[in-house]
Amino acid sequence: MATIQSILNETRTFTPSASFVEQANVSGMEEYDALCAEAEKDEAAFWSRLARDHISWHKPFTRVLDETNHPFFTWFDDGELNVSYNCLDRHQTTQPDKVALIFEADDGTVTRCTYQDLYRRVCRFANGLKSLNIRKGDRVVIYMPMSIEAVVAMQACARIGATHSVVFGGFSAKSLHERIIDAGAVAVITADEQWRGGKINYLKAVVEDALGRGETDSVKSVVVYQRGSGDLQLEANRDIWWHDLIRDQSETCEPEWVNAEHPLFTLYTSGSTGKPKGVQHSSAGFLLGAITSMQWIFDYKSSDIFWCTADVGWVTGHTYVTYGPLAVGATQIIFEGVPTYPDAGRFWKMIQDHKVTTFYTAPTAIRSLIKLGPDLPKQYDLSSLRLLGSVGEPINPEAWMWYYTTVGQSRCPLVDTWWQTETGAHMIAPTPGAVMLKPGSCTLSLPGIKAGIVDEAGHDVPVGKGGFLVIKRPFPSLARTLWGDPERFRNTYFPEELGGKYYLAGDSAHRDADGYFWIMGRIDDVLTVSGHRLGTMEIESALVASPLVAEAAVVGKPDEIKTEAIVAFVVLKGARPKAEDAHRIVQELRNWVSQEIGPIARPDEIRFGDNLPKTRSGKIMRRLLRTLARDEEITQDVSTLENPAILEQLKQAVA
Numbered sequence: 001m002a003t004i005q006s007i008l009n010e011t012r013t014f015t016p017s018a019s020f021v022e023q024a025n026v027s028g029m030e031e032y033d034a035l036c037a038e039a040e041k042d043e044a045a046f047w048s049r050l051a052r053d054h055i056s057w058h059k060p061f062t063r064v065l066d067e068t069n070h071p072f073f074t075w076f077d078d079g080e081l082n083v084s085y086n087c088l089d090r091h092q093t094t095q096p097d098k099v100a101l102i103f104e105a106d107d108g109t110v111t112r113c114t115y116q117d118l119y120r121r122v123c124r125f126a127n128g129l130k131s132l133n134i135r136k137g138d139r140v141v142i143y144m145p146m147s148i149e150a151v152v153a154m155q156a157c158a159r160i161g162a163t164h165s166v167v168f169g170g171f172s173a174k175s176l177h178e179r180i181i182d183a184g185a186v187a188v189i190t191a192d193e194q195w196r197g198g199k200i201n202y203l204k205a206v207v208e209d210a211l212g213r214g215e216t217d218s219v220k221s222v223v224v225y226q227r228g229s230g231d232l233q234l235e236a237n238r239d240i241w242w243h244d245l246i247r248d249q250s251e252t253c254e255p256e257w258v259n260a261e262h263p264l265f266t267l268y269t270s271g272s273t274g275k276p277k278g279v280q281h282s283s284a285g286f287l288l289g290a291i292t293s294m295q296w297i298f299d300y301k302s303s304d305i306f307w308c309t310a311d312v313g314w315v316t317g318h319t320y321v322t323y324g325p326l327a328v329g330a331t332q333i334i335f336e337g338v339p340t341y342p343d344a345g346r347f348w349k350m351i352q353d354h355k356v357t358t359f360y361t362a363p364t365a366i367r368s369l370i371k372l373g374p375d376l377p378k379q380y381d382l383s384s385l386r387l388l389g390s391v392g393e394p395i396n397p398e399a400w401m402w403y404y405t406t407v408g409q410s411r412c413p414l415v416d417t418w419w420q421t422e423t424g425a426h427m428i429a430p431t432p433g434a435v436m437l438k439p440g441s442c443t444l445s446l447p448g449i450k451a452g453i454v455d456e457a458g459h460d461v462p463v464g465k466g467g468f469l470v471i472k473r474p475f476p477s478l479a480r481t482l483w484g485d486p487e488r489f490r491n492t493y494f495p496e497e498l499g500g501k502y503y504l505a506g507d508s509a510h511r512d513a514d515g516y517f518w519i520m521g522r523i524d525d526v527l528t529v530s531g532h533r534l535g536t537m538e539i540e541s542a543l544v545a546s547p548l549v550a551e552a553a554v555v556g557k558p559d560e561i562k563t564e565a566i567v568a569f570v571v572l573k574g575a576r577p578k579a580e581d582a583h584r585i586v587q588e589l590r591n592w593v594s595q596e597i598g599p600i601a602r603p604d605e606i607r608f609g610d611n612l613p614k615t616r617s618g619k620i621m622r623r624l625l626r627t628l629a630r631d632e633e634i635t636q637d638v639s640t641l642e643n644p645a646i647l648e649q650l651k652q653a654v655a
């Protein structure tokens with residue numbers, strides 16, 4: 001196979017300060033190497049030690065990994081635990097008055113909830129769910145705004161052994177309907193309203209619409225949290241207000257002890273490609289991945305104020321809001337709103353106000369905040385920060401540099417964390433007190449994670465060559481299957497072509513001479529230009545490195561001579577250019593890319609928009625852009641698109 005060629009050449013490096021290294025949970029490369037060596041020497045002993053150290057077991061496990069039913073691995077499968085017990089009960093006794101959640105509402109109102117409060121709220125709600133006849137193994141769909149209640153709802157499901165399926169509050173009735181049916185949900189937990197960026201979404205109305213579309217007889221109850229006016233009609237015999245449900249419930253609720261492999265949740269992957277997949281996670285393995293990555297990658301300390309900006313509708317909000325931070329007993333921020341409301345200083349103000357130490361967000365947020373106010377962070381006191389993180393997409397080196405220098409003041413390590421809904425927790429990311437950083441690289445894999453890069457036959461590619469990112473050995477937090485579709489799980493993630501052995505992530509990547517991983521984008525996002533296979537992400541990074549450009553997405557369109565021509569969709573830092581300027585800017589950008597990475601990568605066509613089409617989780621929808629680049633009619637489902645209006649702009653090529 002023609003391996004994917006890497007054209008990005010980034011040489012800047014950053015080492016952690018002596019004071020950071022000294023206090024770090026994994027302090028210096030010797031400690032990192034020692035952990036890797038421990039895993040290498042005896043994989044089962046390594047994971048078993050961590051599972052004993054970090055998880056409170058109701059019944060200890062005696063078995064570790066079982067690979068007999070490949071690729072449906074099981075871990076610790078004769079152990080019993082309860083995930084909510086691990087997140088709440090063990091802190092409720094040792095640190096009842098520590099603040100667990102600091103909730104900041106869209107309008108700036110702040111509410112605090114201690115471990116003791118949270119424990120009681122979860123128990124009351126769990127008892128409420130039981131009173132609705134919801135039992136272990138039942139599926140519950142959660143369609144909620146970011147709120148303390150969203151966390152309570154998820155934890156309460158975990159407490160009674162119900163499997164939750166959170167659907168992001170921005171999804172349409174159609175998407176919600178599909179997910180309710182696929183899960184065979186017995187209940188939906190929602191809210192009357194959602195407040196984001198000064199606007200109100202009527203969530204219950206969307207639930208009503210979804211349930212009205214048929215085949216939803218499995219749903220016996222709808223619980224409605226009153227966020228807003230509460231001015232709506234409940235359906236008798238099905239709907240109940242949250243506050244009515246918990247009114248007479250006890251503040252304790254014995255956790256339902258479940259097997260380590262019991263499905264804690266399913267979560268549908270975002271719709272940038274094909275029909276959504278219900279990724280199913282275990283209880284113990286998932287929890288272990290959440291805890292070890294909190295310790296290793298976020299270098300968790302009990303004095304931290306942790307803030308992961310992800311919505312609980314995404315996996316990042318599962319692992320690094322609802323489960324990881326609570327399992328380690330952290331204080332964390334939960335934010336209802338959006339980064340740009342009331343202005344683009346909102347994140348920085350919140351970091352200042354709450355003295356956030358650890359801040360974890362997505363490149364899409366970083367890029368839009370650079371566009372809206374590159375100097376805004378300087379107006380706030382960000383001295384509480386000690387660690388920054390990024391997730392969700394490759395972070396272009398220039399966005400990385402801005403985040404590192406302007407937000408982190410060149411003082412805070414920046415952990416670029418590569419992982420997926422399917423992997424449950426970080427896979428490739430720097431342990432910040434050990435690993436040297438390179439802007440744009442997610443660096444090295446976590447101890448015990450055997451990541452590699454292979455060609456189409458499953459053979460390792462040489463240093464510097466791009467290929468398919470795989471994980472060669474099972475690990476505890478890996479998804480167990482796709483809900484109701486094990487064959488699709490096998491075919492998608494353990495394809496025959498690679499010998500069925502390795503977990504195929506679906507991303508392309510390469511490694512440099514230091515063994516660092518550089519993610520080049522999804523496998524589909526590779527172009528063949530005059531015999532060269534190029535990752536679109538590298539061309540995008542070159543464009544974003546131009547002082548004019550805020551964001552860029554690159555796709556191919558068929559070309560008789562070159563196989564594929566390069567089409568770039570660009571958002572400028574300033575306004576969208578007028579016709580007379582567009583030509584000049586196109587020329588400038590084409591020359592820029594030629595100089596940055598070579599004429600082979602020079603875009604053939606550049607189009608400008610005020611924004612790019614993104615999924616609700618902020619991922620650029622390249623599938624749609626490919627259709628636009630070909631000047632074809634859009635037939636794809638655009639219901640998950642955040643901003644449909646900009647498609648018209650992007651249809652127009654610069655004449």
Ligand code: WTA
Pocket residue numbers: 269270314315316390391392393394395416417418419420421422442505506507519521522617
């Ligand atoms: C991409 C989000 C580069 C990647 C946790 C992956 C990244 C997909 C990074 C999973 C990163 C995520 N660098 N690419 N640090 N993090 N991705 O399931 O393509 O929403 O396969 O999980 O996002 O997205 P998902």
